Amino acid sequence: MSSLVQGEPQAALPEGFRGELLGPGSDAYESARRVFNGMIDRRPALIARCRGVSDVQAAIGYARANDLPVAVRGGGHNTAGHGTCDGGVLIDFSVMRTARVDPASRTVRADPGCTWTDFDTETSAHDLATTGGTVGSTGIGGLTLGGGLGFLMGSFGLSCDNLLSVDLVTAEGDFVTASGELNSDLFWGVRGGGGNFGVVTSFEYRLHPVGELLAGLVIYPIEAARAALELFRDVTSSGPDELSCAFAMITVPDGPPVAVIAACFNGPIEDGERLVAPLRRLGPPMDDGIRPMRYPEVQRLFAEIPFGLQNYWKGHFIREMPDDVIDASVRSFEGVTSAHSAILIEAPHGAVRRIPDGETAFGQRAARYNASALAIWEDGDQARHVRWSREYADAVARYASGGYINYLAADASADEVAGAYGHERYERLLALKRKYDPTNVFRFNQNIDPTE
Ligand SMILES: Cc1cc2nc3c(=O)[nH]c(=O)nc-3n(C[C@H](O)[C@H](O)[C@H](O)COP(=O)(O)OP(=O)(O)OC[C@H]3O[C@@H](n4cnc5c(N)ncnc54)[C@H](O)[C@@H]3O)c2cc1C
Incomplete structure (x- = not known):
C-alpha cells in the first residue's frame, strides 16, 4: 500500500x-x-x-x-x-474488448470489457446475434450476469440464457471454467446471480442467425399515453415470441413529452407488418419509424444516455398490468421532475418465460413486465427526483413479483436483493456464495452476504 x-x-x-x-x-x-x-x-x-x-x-x-x-x-x-x-x-476491463466469432459453431467468445456495440458489431458481420442490452455502451458483463433483457429475448431468452460457458477467477485466485458440464453449480449461479462468485474473464455465448427485422419506434403525443399503454398491453399479451415491444414515456430533447412504443419483429417482414398494424392505427402517431432494418440498427433505436448524469432508478417486475398500473404510470409521468427522466416498461415474454424456472439463477421468469421510473437529472434537488422514482415504484408495488437486480439502486436493501430471487433460489445462491467466496471478497454487487 x-x-x-x-x-x-x-x-x-x-x-x-x-x-x-x-x-x-x-x-x-x-x-x-x-x-x-x-x-x-x-x-x-x-x-x-x-x-x-x-x-x-x-x-x-x-x-x-x-x-x-x-x-x-x-x-x-x-x-x-x-x-x-x-x-x-x-x-x-476497459482494455479487454475483443469478441471472436466462430461462424461454423455459431458461438462467440467475448472479453469482459466488451460493450454491446463491440459485441453486436462482430456478430452482425456474420448475420448472427443473441439477446443483448438495448443501449450500445452498456457492458456485456454486468448485464449478462444479472439476466439481460433485450429485443431478441422473446425468440432466444435472456442474455444469460445464451451463455455456454464462462472462465472465471475465484476469490482464491483459481481459474475455473463453468458450463453445463464443468462446475455446473457455478454455471447456474452466474446466470442471474451477478458478480458474486468471481471475476469472469471470458464469456462464451450461443448465437442465432438473424436477418432483416421489422423494427422501429412509434411516437405518440403524450395525451395518447393511456391509450398507447393499453395498446402495448394488448399487443404484448397476444403477440408471438418473435415480437418484442417496450413502452416508454420520455421528453424529446428540446421538444414535448411523448409516449413511445419500440417494436422489433424477428421473422418474415409481411407477418411483422400485420402484427405492428395496430400500433399505427392509434390515431395519427407523431412519428412512425417502423421499417425493415438490420440488427445493429435495431440496437441504435434507443439513444445513448451520456455518462455523468445523476441516475436513480426504481421499479419492479410485475405479474400483470391491470388498469391500476396504467393509471399509476400515466399519473407518475404527469408529475415527472426532469426532462431526462422516463417511465420504462419492458415485456419479458416467449422464450424468457418458457425456459424452466430452475435452469438458471435468474429469479423473475413468471413476470410479464418490468416497470421502472428512471429518474435522470443534471444537478440540483436530488431528493425531489429520487422521491418521484420511489413513488412510482410504491404505486405499482402491489403487483410486484420482485426487483430486477440489474436496475436495483445503491440503497436497495438486502431484502430487496433476496426478494429478486425468492426464498428457495436465494438459499441456493447463498450456499454457492459460501462455497466460492466465503469471506465476501466480491461484495460490490447485488450482494449475497455469506455471513448472514
Ligand atoms: C443506459 C442503460 C441502459 C441499460 N439497458 C439495459 C437493457 O437493455 N437490458 C438490461 O437487461 N439491462 C440494461 N441496463 C442495466 C444493466 O444491465 C446494468 O446496469 C449492468 O450492471 C451493466 O453492466 P456493466 O458491465 O456495464 O456494469 P458495471 O457497472 O461495469 O458492472 C456492474 C457489476 O457487474 C458485475 N460484473 C461486471 N463485469 C463482471 C465480470 N467480468 N466478472 C464479474 N462480475 C462482473 C460486478 O458485480 C459489477 O459490480 C441498462 C443500464 C443503463 C445505464
Missing part, C-alpha cells in the same frame, strides 16, 4: 502484470474511476486495468494480501455504482 500512497502504483503488483495500474493523483485515475451514474463518486485505492487472466489473478492476490475488497468494472453502467468502490482494488 505504501507505494500507492507515494503515487507509484506500478510497484504495487508483481512485475509480470501486463496491464496498467492507476493510483490516486493522476488524470488517468480520475477519469477511470468515473462510472455511468454521476451520483457515484468513489475512490478506489488502486485501479488495475487488466489485460488477461494472470493480471486478474495478480490483482485479486494483491487485494487479499492487503485485506482490500475487490470491485469489477465491465461497461461501468450499473446505476447502483457497483462497478467501482471506495478504498478497494478495482479490476477494470
Whole structure:
C-alpha cells in the first residue's frame, strides 16, 4: 500500500502484470474511476486495468494480501455504482474488448470489457446475434450476469440464457471454467446471480442467425399515453415470441413529452407488418419509424444516455398490468421532475418465460413486465427526483413479483436483493456464495452476504 500512497502504483503488483495500474493523483485515475451514474463518486485505492487472466489473478492476490475488497468494472453502467468502490482494488476491463466469432459453431467468445456495440458489431458481420442490452455502451458483463433483457429475448431468452460457458477467477485466485458440464453449480449461479462468485474473464455465448427485422419506434403525443399503454398491453399479451415491444414515456430533447412504443419483429417482414398494424392505427402517431432494418440498427433505436448524469432508478417486475398500473404510470409521468427522466416498461415474454424456472439463477421468469421510473437529472434537488422514482415504484408495488437486480439502486436493501430471487433460489445462491467466496471478497454487487 505504501507505494500507492507515494503515487507509484506500478510497484504495487508483481512485475509480470501486463496491464496498467492507476493510483490516486493522476488524470488517468480520475477519469477511470468515473462510472455511468454521476451520483457515484468513489475512490478506489488502486485501479488495475487488466489485460488477461494472470493480471486478474495478480490483482485479486494483491487485494487479499492487503485485506482490500475487490470491485469489477465491465461497461461501468450499473446505476447502483457497483462497478467501482471506495478504498478497494478495482479490476477494470476497459482494455479487454475483443469478441471472436466462430461462424461454423455459431458461438462467440467475448472479453469482459466488451460493450454491446463491440459485441453486436462482430456478430452482425456474420448475420448472427443473441439477446443483448438495448443501449450500445452498456457492458456485456454486468448485464449478462444479472439476466439481460433485450429485443431478441422473446425468440432466444435472456442474455444469460445464451451463455455456454464462462472462465472465471475465484476469490482464491483459481481459474475455473463453468458450463453445463464443468462446475455446473457455478454455471447456474452466474446466470442471474451477478458478480458474486468471481471475476469472469471470458464469456462464451450461443448465437442465432438473424436477418432483416421489422423494427422501429412509434411516437405518440403524450395525451395518447393511456391509450398507447393499453395498446402495448394488448399487443404484448397476444403477440408471438418473435415480437418484442417496450413502452416508454420520455421528453424529446428540446421538444414535448411523448409516449413511445419500440417494436422489433424477428421473422418474415409481411407477418411483422400485420402484427405492428395496430400500433399505427392509434390515431395519427407523431412519428412512425417502423421499417425493415438490420440488427445493429435495431440496437441504435434507443439513444445513448451520456455518462455523468445523476441516475436513480426504481421499479419492479410485475405479474400483470391491470388498469391500476396504467393509471399509476400515466399519473407518475404527469408529475415527472426532469426532462431526462422516463417511465420504462419492458415485456419479458416467449422464450424468457418458457425456459424452466430452475435452469438458471435468474429469479423473475413468471413476470410479464418490468416497470421502472428512471429518474435522470443534471444537478440540483436530488431528493425531489429520487422521491418521484420511489413513488412510482410504491404505486405499482402491489403487483410486484420482485426487483430486477440489474436496475436495483445503491440503497436497495438486502431484502430487496433476496426478494429478486425468492426464498428457495436465494438459499441456493447463498450456499454457492459460501462455497466460492466465503469471506465476501466480491461484495460490490447485488450482494449475497455469506455471513448472514
Ligand atoms: C443506459 C442503460 C441502459 C441499460 N439497458 C439495459 C437493457 O437493455 N437490458 C438490461 O437487461 N439491462 C440494461 N441496463 C442495466 C444493466 O444491465 C446494468 O446496469 C449492468 O450492471 C451493466 O453492466 P456493466 O458491465 O456495464 O456494469 P458495471 O457497472 O461495469 O458492472 C456492474 C457489476 O457487474 C458485475 N460484473 C461486471 N463485469 C463482471 C465480470 N467480468 N466478472 C464479474 N462480475 C462482473 C460486478 O458485480 C459489477 O459490480 C441498462 C443500464 C443503463 C445505464
